[in-house]
Amino acid sequence: MPDKMCLTIMSGSIDRLTGAAILASGAVSMDMEVEIFLQLWGVYAFKKDVMHQNMNLSEFGELGEKVAQRIQELKLPMWFELLKQAKELGKVKIYACSLAANIWNVKKEDLELVDDIIGAGEWIEKMREGKINLFI
Amino acid sequence: MSMSPDELKNLKADKVVDARGTSCPGPLLAAKRAISSVPVGGILEVLSSDPGTKRDLPLWAKKMGHEFLGVIEEPGYSRIFIKRKK
Structure with a gap:
């Protein structure tokens, strides 16, 4: 079985994403x-x-425009395009927290790239098997 | 075993991927995509202007069970050679 990396993503800002x-x-x-x-x-x-309208940056806000410009100059794909590519190339699963889904009143169909909605207990069990675990 | 620059210059790659102009992890993804179209025993050459690639690809090759042959530095980019082993 290949090694697994688990990312817990709390942030919704595009720099962190x-x-x-x-x-x-x-x-x-x-x-x-x-x-x-x-x-x-x-x-x-x-x-x-x-997803496509989000221009929120959490850090060094005044530099945001410069960063966005450099990302374009470097031809770096947007974060969701990178994730889409990663999903095409390998085994990538994306889960939404059930509590957050309740807060936003969304179902799986309202979210892009998301495979399932799961609870914290199940995620802990998945992280237990992760070789790399990060909170972002 | 890495090859000397002279040996590398005489290599004929089975596939050349030009990933210049893309940034990390673009060249790595390009290598991953391209390796399956190289015959086993064949050579993949990746062109990259991202300074991380020449350190990423040897690690990638090791992880995937391929052989890293070496790098030729050109002005503004690197030519990285990988032999597909399986």
Whole structure:
């Protein structure tokens, strides 16, 4: 069985989501499985009506425009495109936290790229098997 | 075992992937995609302008059971050679 990386994503800001997506792509390239658990703002960022409009940056806000410009110059795909690619190339599962899904009043169908809605207990069990576990 | 620059220059790659202009992890993903179209025993050459790639790809090759042959530095980019082993 290949090694597994688990990312718990609480943040919904695109700088952190981009960092998470790059790690997910890297892990898939290195032949690892990836599982992602979205919490509050993470779930919000995966909402179909939010994903493509989200320009929120959590840190160094005044630099945000410059970063966005450099991302374009470097031809770096958007974070959700990186995740889509990673899903095509390897085993990547994305779960939304059931509590967050309740807070936003969303079902799986309202979210993009999300495979299932699960609870904290199940996620803990998945993380127990993770070789790399990160909270973002 | 890495090859010398002269030996590398004489290699004929079975497939060349030009990942210049993409940033990490683009070249790594490009290598992962391309390796399946190289015959076992054949050589994949990856062109990358991202400075991380020449350190990423040897680790990737080791992990995947392929052989890292070496790097030729060109102005502004690297040519990285991998032999598909399985």
